[in-house]
Amino acid sequence: MGEFELIQRYFQPVARDTAHPDVKLGIGDDCAIQRIPPGHELVFSVDTLVEGVHFPSRYAPDRLARRALAVAASDLAAMGAKPVCFTLAMTLPKADAHWLERFSSELAQAGREFGLALAGGDTTRGPLTLTIQVHGTVPEGQALLRSGAQPGDLVVVSGTLGDAAAALDYLETGAPSQYQQTLLDRYNRPQPRLALGQLLRNRASAAIDISDGLLADLGHLLQASGCGAVIDAGRIPLSPALRDLAGEEAIGHALRGGDDYELCFTLPARFRDALHRQSPIPLQVIGDVVAEPGLTLLNADKHATPGRSGYEHFGADND
Ligand SMILES: [Mg+2]
Incomplete structure (x- = not known):
């Protein structure tokens, strides 16, 4: 299975199922386009998960999809951001249809639950690794930072x-x-x-x-x-x-x-x-x-x- 077919078969449906109004252009072009509502700022973060380091070896693909997206979304939560979309870069040892089916259907489910649309990605061959970049928005100046705590709080x-x-x-x-x-x-x-x-x-x-x-x-x-x-x-x-x-x-x-x-x-x-x-x-x-x-x-x-x-x-x- 080539990369084009893999994306068509497994990830286009995820993009369709998770569509978000602020994703003006999603999978299929050289870049995705995200609309930022007036008076808002873009908040984004990237996480890489490596098999055997950040998740167990032979971890079930549906669990991996959900956990990876949840972990990435949690950083948006910590900033007070509203989720919009994510990109997914996957390194796969092989294109296993059964594995990809379970992975992508749970990814779509979790994406819908968290309000995160799949907006793009990349696939390569190698040891199982996932990189997810999440994008969210906050009203200007209202993101929660680590640096504002005051004595007495x-x-x-x-x-x-x-x-x-x-x-x-x-x-x-x-x-x-x-x-x-x-x-x-x-x-x-x-x-x-x-x-x-x-x-x-x-x-x-x-x-x-x-x-x-x-x-x-x-x-x-x-x-x-x-x-x-x-x-x-x-x-x-x-x-x-x-x-x-x-x-x-x-x-x-x-x-x-x-x-x-x-x-x-x-x-x-x-x-x-x-x-x-x-x-x-x-x-x-x-x-x-x-x-x-x-x-x-x-x-x-x-x-x-x-x-x-x-x-x-x-x-x-x-x-
Ligand atoms: Mg964090």
Whole structure:
């Protein structure tokens, strides 16, 4: 199967199924053309996923399509952007019709769900690798950055943390239990928090999506903002599935495990009540922004054993 036939057969239908009014010209020309509504700015980001590094070897093609697009869309969510379209560059070891069929039909489904139209791409032969560039728009000057946190702001996270990291233990499980399946869904089907991200415009002072773990990603945000935070480990939201299956390790997954794609943001306290009411998903205040750089973690048991400090401190350069 040549490249032309591959695109015609598998990717033209995705473009048709995901069409977006702001994609003026899609697949089939030398470039795509995106319309930017007046008073808006283009927001874009690119992600590369390599087999065996960013997703498991022999990962199911439908899972790969969904997860890759969700991960890319999550960066738009973190910026408060409205999704518009994406391009896909694929390196494939071979043109396997069955694999491509499953991949492209799930890509179309996920594209429709996230509001992202396939606007172009490229295919080459080699080890399985996907590169997705996502485009979104925001009203001028309203994109959420990592750099706006102020001392006194609340540190807030969406959903629950640690589930996707804990799921890695069950990827090969033949007949997962209900709780194991809950965690696996968090890994295989991450939900980019697009509606929440757009709701945070003009409210959150800084935002980031949690791809590398709460400590790492909050650390990036604080570093960009030139301040620090005090986080209460006991307030970090953990799912019943994670508590049940990971026990004492649950909090470690939540702090250091990646792949959750929840949002972590800082919020002036005056917005808290209205945001809690309007948010499409549960939000949890986990701490406060402070002037002194670095991340201080209060243990869940604040009455720590005598002689042991009740907190861990992570340097400002922690990543
Ligand atoms: Mg990100």
